Amino acid sequence: MRGAPGRLNTAGTAAWMFTGLVAASGLVLFILTVLRPLLLPLVIAAALATVLLPLVDALAARRVPRAAGALLGCLLxxxxxxxxAIVFVAGLVDQTDDIGAMLDEAGTNLAETAGDLGIGEQQATDVHQAIEKAAPTVLSAMLSGLADGAAATLQLVLGCTLGLYMLFFLLKDAGxxxxTVVQVIPLRPPLADQAVTRSAALVRRYFAGMTLIGLVNAVLTAVGALILQVESVLAxxxxTFILAYVPYIGALVSGAFAVxxxxxxGGTTTAIWMLLIVLLANGALQNMIQPFALGAALRMHPLVVLLATVAAGVFAGVAGVMMAAPLxxxxxxxxxxxxxxSSHDSPPQRP
Known part of the structure; x- marks a missing residue:
């Protein structure tokens, strides 16, 4: 029994450490939730500034004032x-009736296919009604967030204004x-400077790579839709291009919309061919392009990317989903x- 007090002390210390960790995590999550309207524009502005900084530096090298270069970046x-927004919204608005009719026809075809597969008539009817109810939701979600009310619109405008304000000064006063960032990072100055340089390169490589991947996916999907004579190819x-910046979830949403x-x-046969094209674009072809487009530093296990994307989406919304992979x-x-x-600084081991 002599060892009991020691074990109790160890257990008590571990319990207090766990309690402190939970309390600290809760406090951090609370602060992030409260400061979310400020943190999201800052994160997006920092990412955009990292991408646009080479342009501003190139203009500064040609004796263009940094303020003018930063303003040009914001205008860009x-x-x-x-x-x-104009291309996407205009394409959907012009074809809203057609898309609604096609979704309704899709429900009819799906119900007929379900009946051919031996599913009961009532279940097939339920499938048709479910798609009919989902069609207005899909259309309203694609058009814009205006249906969420004036408060959401005002929050979006304020967030964009704040983000552009931050972007201007991040570009203008980049040095x-x-x-400041190097001084704040709890590392030795040379190591912190190297970390900042590598992080900026990773962000630029990520967005350049995802732009290339999104362009290839959009072109392949659009060409396939044209060959299959699917309407609303522009939408x-x-x-497909916009949602390419959202890992996994974006491909699922855009692919489901196309199918x-x-x-x-064109019915079930056309949908199956469209599904094969979507799987080809987001599967085999994307796996071939990714190593070249993203580079070795951005190759991560798919499960890691998926978990990070889900967690970021829960706490930071769409912006968090887009930034989860590079962060x-x-x-x-x-x-x-x-x-x-650490391995370079550690003393050599004795033989």
């Missing part, structure tokens, strides 16, 4: 966002911001960097 972001292509439209346009890659890369530095 605004132009791309407006162009994408000072970099020095399919734009949605549903194919089912409504996870940055954390893993910094961990490798610290390990390498």
């Amino acid at each position: 972001v605004i132009g791309i966002l407006l162009f994408s 000072a911001v970099r020095k 399919i292509a734009v949605l 549903l439209l194919a089912l409504g346009s 996870t890659a940055i954390v893993l890369d910094i961990r490798r960097l610290i390990r390498q530095a």
